[in-house]
Amino acid sequence: MALDATPRTTVTGRREYGKGKRFDERSFLFFLLAPGILLLLAVVVYPLIRSLVSAFFEESLLYPGMSFVGFQNIADVLANDFGALLNQTLIFTIGTTFFPFVIGMGLALVLNERFRGQRFFRGAFLIPWLIPGVVVSFLWMWIFDANYGVLNGVLTQIGIIDEPIAWLFGVDSARGALIVAKTWNSFPWMMVMLLAGLQTVPGELHEAAAIDGAGPIRRFFTVTWPHLSGIAGLVILLEFIWNFQHFDTIFVLTGGGPAGSTRTFATEVYDTAFKGYDLGHAGALGLLWMGLLMILVVVYVRFSERGSKD
């Protein structure tokens, strides 16, 4: 099915086709795009503009009415430990993107091999992804609990630690615990996407490289990675955006603690809007958040576009 159709030829083909500006083709294009655009406008763009407007007003969740305050909200947010918040958000986001990717990749490489039980494992490893996320958070809270958690129980019994460790009560261990829990929940989908990517690597190329005497590691970088980089880039990008956004695990597992060391933009926005009822400052946080994310993503896209020849 033309898996390896070279981009060049298809691009010319498409151009020719797209230039046929017959009326029915234009309306067909409109029809194709309309439903998606409509949904995005209603569910994302309108609420987004509405919230961004709030960033410049004093507005409460509790009562109607708003008064213009200019850049005051943004200044407040920047003055209030913004650096720490950004740092913590990046730690969480990078950790929960990197580890699922590494695990997903390792697993995809293994499960791309032929062996007895391969099909079973491909399915079984999906389970952590299919248990509802909020249950996953409670499960890990249960495991990490300082006073009756099974992790402490096991580590004490096999003699690695003498005293139970309060995992969720130390800055580093709480951050680590969050990354572990989120990684557990999301590595399977990384695995699936990367496994799919691996299927597109033509076996003959491996064969040829092997005959040329390339070892597995060199084969991975010279043969596999070029075919995989497209999908790997996409999953990393999406996972990064989602994790920047991620709320459930942090909310349940640490509640932003200890001492606010695991607060991220997502929990801060939630607290400001739903506990402080302050839509103005929440909007300002959202505005800064989006600005930052945009910069990161543009840099990433530029970088990855330069990397690929397409």
Added chain:
Amino acid sequence: MTVNLNRRDLLRFGAVGFGSLALLGGTAGCATSPVGTATLDPNAAAADFAFASWGMSEDATKPVLLAAANSFAKSEGVAVTTPSYPFNDYLSQMMLQIRGGQFSGAAQLDVAWLSSLAALGKLVDLSSYAEGREYTPAALAAGKNEGKQLGLPWTIAAIGLVTNAELLDKAGASSDPKTIEEFEDNLRALKGIGVIPYAAATKAAGLKDILVWMQTFGSPIVEGGKSALAGDEAIEAVTWYKKLYDEGLISADIDRSAARSLFAQGNAAIYDDAPVGKAGVVSQSPDGGLSDKMMPIARPVLKSGDVPQEVLWGHLVAVVDGAGSQTAAKFAQWLTSDKAQTVDYFTQLGLPPTTAPALSETAGSNDPFLASFTEKITVDAAASPLWPYVSYAQMETAIAEQVQAVLIGQSSPADAMKKASAAVDALI
């Protein structure tokens, strides 16, 4: 702080410290609510309404609440819907629902939430429904906001120290420590027998419990419309808490739920709870005799002779204006003050009633735990000074965060409390 009624009177009348309750009704310093309160047409015909509660989603309370709602619905010939949300999400969900005009009817509220919800301007003034129902004045005060009766008191008690008498005995600890020093000696003795002496809150969600210790050390928390958290008393309280933590007298990663579990296992000797928690603790305990070993004690004081500081705990029923709100108000009145109903509620769930007749009916109940809890703790209970503020929930978060910073050694008590104080001031 407690006023010039004698103890016996207090006990009879719902047993809540009056003086500080005025805080709730009187000085909502941040009263920015531009909207008034709704009034009801008392002649409206009975209509269907909704009764929102988190109790409807908890195993223990659900059947009792459902039966109550159904029996009222039957006698009035109306239908009652019973939406419910998990406790942790309840307030924000109700806010959205009410703000969006999606909810009207009766709603269960924690006493701490009244001012936040009142700010929406949709709660009905229930003064006329409170008249002649013999609610105790203290209980009524808990449902007042800016002078209006926005909630009818359903159950009122306090959060106090509960001990495991057997463990105290085993450790040779006093069963009635009067001062903080004696209390500390107790904790050290308990540590000697290998249990967590005091399962005090250390998780962000539970650290609001430290406020009452700050009050014990003499901090007013809020004074003259400004945070007093940066004051010496509050700093001293946090320093003391940190000392307990460093000595292993209190433990990491504990909130109310963890404390109950540890206590139920016999792994913790003392913890903070409202009387309502007892049933849950006993049911999850492998020790069948735990119920008899649970003993409430008055919170120790700084100097012997001081009045113990205790924080109020309770539920209100408020009515949100809209379709069926008149019948909902009638329901709220019936639910909280009908003698048979409130006595039944008490009998089934151990939640103390709020009207004089129901209190006297249940006073002779055979629950020594509750009687002792009322006498030692509830009598001195007062509303938290932060409750009148609309952003109270976020204030708690800010304070909890800074106290945690001290506990994990990231910040000194003085620095942390300065920060917490600034955060609270910004929210006032």
Added chain:
Amino acid sequence: METTTMVPATALTVEAENADPKSQGRLALSARRKKPFRWALWSTLTVIGLFAFLPIYWLAVTSVTPNDQVFAYPPSLVPTEVTFEHYVSVFANPAIFGYLKNSIIVSVVTAVLSVVVSMYMGYAFSKFRFRGRKSLMYFVLSSQMFPQALLLVTLYVVFAQFGLLNTYQALIISFTTFTLPLCVWMLKGFFDALPDDLIEAAKIDGAGPWRTFHSVILPLALPGLVAAGLFAFVRGWNDFMFALTLAGPEKQTLPPGLVNTFIFEASAAWPALMAASLLVSAPVCIAFIFLQRFLVGGITAGAVKG
């Protein structure tokens, strides 16, 4: 492999099988592989397997532990006393099955709708060149960059105005929108891999663009559609905050439903929560174990471009 393009509607299974012939080379190769390689394979599998399955084991153990032993410390890794009372209580609670029903309705409809909307959009991005195409593509991708907690506040009001609160529609509309970036990108990649000659040929045969898409392109894209649908399903299946807020108590899906049922004000029914989670996740897990070949096979074709 060009032959696939000749196979119309039955492409589903054919595609999935087709993923394999490619690996013949690899198969031959692996026969020549040496012991260390096998060892690396199994040790990777073991390490990740422990990480993946030990928590599930603990979930299962907790679900059969009697209430008065749940908080015992140190916990015993092998249950000393097994009870099925929690499963019985879950089965006795009709609300759980109500949540399950809601979850399945919401997730399935979300999956179908996501696939429909994103196949059109993905096709437009793949086979058409128009002004603003690139910006629109990045717009779709970036639509998830804004805090959803804030979107929720406004969406709540919007849905209230349209009378959509406390309905399945509110959830389905939101989740569908949130799945668009992934699904559009996946399907665009899939369509990219289909040669343009197909379209040209259909055009010469006199088929309009509408018919070309629906009767020539779509059948070939079926594996990709199934894969995209499965991803969209999981999005609807997992969400907590939107489901809690927009669906109302009647239409609550499993995540808020489970929390509502088992996590209390100051205690939690851990064993019952675990039992219920296992029970309700089991059918989906089993379905996905069978469907995983489509999941992988379906993305594969589009994977080249990513």
